[in-house]
Amino acid sequence: MIAFANAKLNLGLYITNKRADGYHDLETIFCPLPIYDVVELVENGLQETRLFTSGIEIPYSADNLCIKAFKLLKQHYDIPYVDIYLYKNIPIGAGLGGGSSDAAYVLNLLNNLFSLAIPVEELERLAGTLGADCSFFIQNKPAYAVGIGTTLSPIDLDLSSYYIVTIKPDIHISTAEAYASVTPKEPQSNLLRAVQLPIQEWKYHIRNDFEEGIFEKYPLIKSLKETLYEEGAIYAAMSGSGSAVYAIFWEPVNLDHLSHFGTIYYPTKTH
Numbered sequence: 649m650i651a652f653a654n655a656k657l658n659l660g661l662y663i664t665n666k667r668a669d670g671y672h673d674l675e676t677i678f679c680p681l682p683i684y685d686v687v688e689l690v691e692n693g694l695q696e697t698r699l700f701t702s703g704i705e706i707p708y709s710a711d712n713l714c715i716k717a718f719k720l721l722k723q724h725y726d727i728p729y730v731d732i733y734l735y736k737n738i739p740i741g742a743g744l745g746g747g748s749s750d751a752a753y754v755l756n757l758l759n760n761l762f763s764l765a766i767p768v769e770e771l772e773r774l775a776g777t778l779g780a781d782c783s784f785f786i787q788n789k790p791a792y793a794v795g796i797g798t799t800l801s802p803i804d805l806d807l808s809s810y811y812i813v814t815i816k817p818d819i820h821i822s823t824a825e826a827y828a829s830v831t832p833k834e835p836q837s838n839l840l841r842a843v844q845l846p847i848q849e850w851k852y853h854i855r856n857d858f859e860e861g862i863f864e865k866y867p868l869i870k871s872l873k874e875t876l877y878e879e880g881a882i883y884a885a886m887s888g889s890g891s892a893v894y895a896i897f898w899e900p901v902n903l904d905h906l907s908h909f910g911t912i913y914y915p916t917k918t919h
């Protein structure tokens with residue numbers, strides 16, 4: 649069984665509190681972003697689950713999130729072992745949630761492949777134990793998130809008529825490092841109200857609290873965002889903890905002349 653695991657963007661991100669467990673409370677809107685990995689699961693008849701990766705190289709981590717997702721479900725459900733084929737295309741250390749998406753898609757695929765009938769709320773809860781971003785990808789619909797990012801409320805937001813270009817500078821930002829350099833504060837605006845404004849107003853009202861510290865450390869990312877506005881973006885922002893910056897346009901644009909900033913991702917269609 650195969651699935652296209654998409655990226656996400658954060659529309660606004662306010663970091664409001666540092667918790668006793670080291671995590672931060674936040675307020676953000678998650679939206680699916682049409683850049684995709686491909687995840688395929690095949691029952692292998694073996695006594696172990698294997699992962700085969702291709703595409704972008706994934707930096708070493710103790711366990712790939714796809715394997716973590718399998719092991720997590722195996723703890724709770726009697727499922728056979730599988731081979732996981734992951735074609736990695738979503739840039740890493742980008743703030744686009746690629747690893748989290750892969751993990752959530754493995755949970756959803758296992759649920760479907762083995763007809764487990766796990767309720768969505770339970771899948772979201774399990775996903776949240778793999779990573780704060782993971783829960784969103786279970787339903788994968790625009791959502792307002794609070795808490796550590798796992799408390800989700802669906803919102804009515806459709807960006808499909810716009811053209812969103814994402815540029816990923818050759819800078820890898822660790823999420824933990826980005827959080828460590830932010831001082832939590834009260835949100836500067838009401839995100840749910842701001843997102844109801846005409847889209848051309850968003851730039852005056854919707855902020856990402858990571859930008860200040862990251863822009864200071866990596867001026868190229870700041871300059872990229874400014875350049876995207878000069879190119880006519882209606883709204884541009886760094887996604888999550890960066891380093892990718894997305895820009896929303898009314899119409900398709902060609903930004904190939906900005907390739908010195910990083911890799912350019914135009915929207916992809918899969919279906």
Ligand SMILES: C[C@@](CO)(OP(=O)(O)O)[C@H](O)COP(=O)(O)OP(=O)(O)OC[C@H]1O[C@@H](n2ccc(N)nc2=O)[C@H](O)[C@@H]1O
Pocket residue numbers: 658661670671672673674676742743744745748778779780781782795796797823824827887888889890
């Ligand atoms: C910043 C955000 C915004 O959507 O996304 P990315 O930029 O990573 O895509 C998320 O909060 C990232 O979520 P995710 O990448 O799943 O985080 P996790 O793996 O759970 O945690 C990685 C580390 O980030 C920090 N962390 C994460 C989430 C949170 N609400 N508070 C935190 O302080 C912790 O130091 C944690 O050890």
Ligand SMILES: Nc1ncnc2c1ncn2[C@@H]1O[C@H](COP(=O)(O)OP(=O)(O)O)[C@@H](O)[C@H]1O
Pocket residue numbers: 706707708709711712713714736739740741742743744745746747748750751823890
């Ligand atoms: N399937 C996966 N895809 C990408 N990264 C993964 C995966 N599994 C584990 N990781 C680890 O998670 C880290 C963060 O990955 P990712 O979710 O792509 O970044 P971001 O925090 O920018 O959204 C990577 O540095 C990598 O070590």
